[in-house]
Amino acid sequence: MKKIQAGVIGASGYAGAELVRLLWNHPMVEVSGISSKSYTGQKISDLYPGFYQICDMVFQDEDSVIAASDVVFASLPHGLSEKLARKCFDADKIFIDLGADFRLDKEEDYAMWYGLDYHDPALHKESVYGLPELFRDDIKGKKIIGNPGCYPTSVALGLAPIMKAKLADCKHIIIDSKSGTTGSGKSLSEATHFPRCNESFAPYKIASHRHTPEIEQTLSRLCDEDVLINFTPHLLPINRGIISTMYVDLKETMKVEELHVLYEQFYANEQFVRVLPLGKTADLKYIKYSNYCDVSIHLDERSNRAIIVSAIDNMVKGAAGQAIQNMNILFDLDEGMGLKMVAPSF
C-alpha cells in the first residue's frame, strides 16, 4: 500500500519536532517535508542531535512542504494557520493544526482570549475539533482539524463520563492543572529559565488562561448545558507531562464504586484512555513519552464531590500523538498505528 506523505510545518519547534519523531516510526507514513523559517537549509539533526543519522532532513519553506504532502501538520504560534489551511483545503489536502486557530466554535471567544480575528470564516465551517475519544464520528471525512490544547485534552478526557451522564453541578467545577515546561515551547522565557523554575512551583494566569473557553466549550457540548469552570494552571519544574485534578459537585449521591463503573463503561473501547483501578492515582511517571491518558477516580463522600485525576504527556497525547491519532482516523487506519509505545517505568 502507498505510504501517506506527511509534512510538518514548524518542525523546528517542540511540538513539530515531536511530530517528526513519531511520524518517522509510523509504518504507513513517509515524512515528505519539514519547514522552519529560522533554520531553512539546515538539517533537523543539527538542531536536535537525537535525529542524527536517523532523520537528516533539511528544513524547507512552507510551500515546498505543502506541495509534497497528502497531509500537512502545522505547529506554529496562533494566528498563522488560516492561510496555510486555505492552501491545503483548495489543493484537497488534509490540514491538522496543533495551534488554537480551529479549536473554538465562536469567533468572539477567539477574539477575546487570543486577541485575533478570523480572516477566512468560511474555512472554520469546514473544520472540526479533533478529540478522537469524544468526537470521532465528526472527525471522519473532514479536511481541517483543530487539534485540542494540551490542558483541555487532560480535562475533557478526565470529566467526559460525568458530564455526559449529566451528573455534574455545571457551575461549580474546579480544575487545578500542572504542566511541565515544554508546554511553553522552545522560546526562552523567564518563567521557564532553569534557575527560575527549578525547585519552584507556582500557579500562573489564574482565572485568565486562554484554555478556559476551550474547556468550557467541550464540557458544555457533552452535557448540553452552559458550563462554568475555575481553571488554574501551574508550572512544574519538569520537562513533560500534565496532571489535572478536577473537583465536581455531584447532583446525585453516589458511591465511588458506581462512579468507577461509569468511567470503565464509558472508556471500555478506548485504547488510549486507561481508567485506573480504584485505590490507584494517576501519575506522570507512567504516561510520559506515551499517547496514554491515565484517569483515576476518587470521591469525597462527606461532600459528595468527585475528585478526578488525569495525566497525559503534553507533547504526545496533548499535541503530536493526538494529531497522528486524527490522521489515522482520516486515512481509515487503526487509530493507534504508530502510537502504542509504553511509558518508561523509571
Ligand SMILES: NC(=O)C1=CN([C@@H]2O[C@H](COP(=O)(O)OP(=O)(O)OC[C@H]3O[C@@H](n4cnc5c(N)ncnc54)[C@H](OP(=O)(O)O)[C@@H]3O)[C@@H](O)[C@H]2O)C=CC1
Ligand atoms: N508545547 C506543547 O506542549 C503544545 C503546543 N501546542 C501548540 O503547538 C504550536 C507550536 O508550539 P511549540 O512547538 O510548543 O512552540 P515552539 O515555540 O517550540 O515552536 C514554534 C514553531 O513555530 C515556528 N514559527 C514561529 N514564528 C513563526 C512565524 N512568524 N512564521 C512561521 N513560523 C514560525 C517556529 O519556527 P522557527 O524555527 O522559524 O522559529 C517553530 O517551528 C503552538 O500553537 C502551541 O500552542 C499544542 C499543544 C501542546
Ligand SMILES: CC(=O)N[C@@H](CCC(=O)OP(=O)(O)O)C(=O)O
Ligand atoms: C507550561 C505552559 O506555558 N503551557 C502553555 C500551554 C499552552 C500550549 O501549549 O498551547 P496550546 O494552546 O496549543 O495547547 C500555556 O500555559 O500557555
